[in-house]
Amino acid sequence: MSTPGSYSNDRAAWLKGPGHRCSEAPAGAKRVWRLVLLGPPGVGKGTQAQLLCDELGACHLSTGDVFRAARSMEMDKASPAMVTAIECMVGGKLVPDLTVVNLVKERAKCLRCVGGFLLDGFPRTAAQAGSLEEILQSQGVTLNAALYFELPLEQLRTRLSGRRTCGRCKAVYHVASRASAVAGVCDTCGGDLVQREDDREEAIEKRMVAYNLTMEPLLTFYAERKLLMRISAAGSPDQVFTRVKVALGLPIHE
Numbered sequence: 559m560s561t562p563g564s565y566s567n568d569r570a571a572w573l574k575g576p577g578h579r580c581s582e583a584p585a586g587a588k589r590v591w592r593l594v595l596l597g598p599p600g601v602g603k604g605t606q607a608q609l610l611c612d613e614l615g616a617c618h619l620s621t622g623d624v625f626r627a628a629r630s631m632e633m634d635k636a637s638p639a640m641v642t643a644i645e646c647m648v649g650g651k652l653v654p655d656l657t658v659v660n661l662v663k664e665r666a667k668c669l670r671c672v673g674g675f676l677l678d679g680f681p682r683t684a685a686q687a688g689s690l691e692e693i694l695q696s697q698g699v700t701l702n703a704a705l706y707f708e709l710p711l712e713q714l715r716t717r718l719s720g721r722r723t724c725g726r727c728k729a730v731y732h733v734a735s736r737a738s739a740v741a742g743v744c745d746t747c748g749g750d751l752v753q754r755e756d757d758r759e760e761a762i763e764k765r766m767v768a769y770n771l772t773m774e775p776l777l778t779f780y781a782e783r784k785l786l787m788r789i790s791a792a793g794s795p796d797q798v799f800t801r802v803k804v805a806l807g808l809p810i811h812e
């Protein structure tokens with residue numbers, strides 16, 4: 559298992575798809591965690607995912623990262639479905655369920671990785687959740703929990719507009735609450751910190767509307783399966799992480 563702060567898996571198999579291998583396979587953890595992270599844009603899922611990865615040694619699998627990675631490739635190498643997906647993302651719309659589900663199916667091996675996984679940004683609809691359940695069954699694995707991070711709308715807007723992401727290693731910062739040591743430069747890898755296109759004002763409103771329409775059925779889906787854990791995302795990342803650890807029954811380090 560990685561020691562806290564040392565997590566460095568490049569997630570090549572997830573980000574680039576079938577035919578690619580991660581440069582560093584995670585060591586088999588004592589307890590393998592398979593978690594879904596749910597919550598509105600800006601709630602701090604990415605930050606909690608990073609902290610959980612360090613703690614558990616599990617891979618952070620974000621569908622948004624797959625689309626952003628595809629976007630940074632030459633467009634003529636992307637499949638027609640991926641081109642449509644990228645257009646949806648840039649316009650702040652949800653990518654069609656079928657496209658996202660096919661993309662996850664292509665990467666199904668990542669779901670039975672010995673290190674476990676934290677799915678972030680998928681599923682986003684009840685239909686995607688149903689498909690994920692089938693994919694997991696086909697891989698012979700089950701989810702431990704779906705963590706739902708909650709926060710009032712105004713606080714969400716503030717968090718989103720200040721968010722900056724490392725273009726290279728995808729580490730997440732915030733200009734006010736989680737600033738890098740040198741403005742615009744990633745503490746971990748020295749990459750440039752950028753504002754995601756979908757974190758700009760126009761895209762934020764559209765994402766919120768899409769989010770509200772689809773989240774309730776998704777929460778019901780996991781509540782019915784007794785997998786849903788609601789976590790307040792108020793306060794500092796460390797405070798939220800302590801709540802996560804309590805909910806999962808993990809040891810709290812002082």
Ligand code: AMP
Pocket residue numbers: 599620621622623625646647648650651652653654655658678679680681682686756765
């Ligand atoms: P995220 O980084 O999870 O906020 O995702 C960024 C964007 O990628 C979203 O606003 C959507 O356009 C697209 N996206 C990522 N995951 C999904 C998904 N599971 N379903 C539909 N669209 C998605």
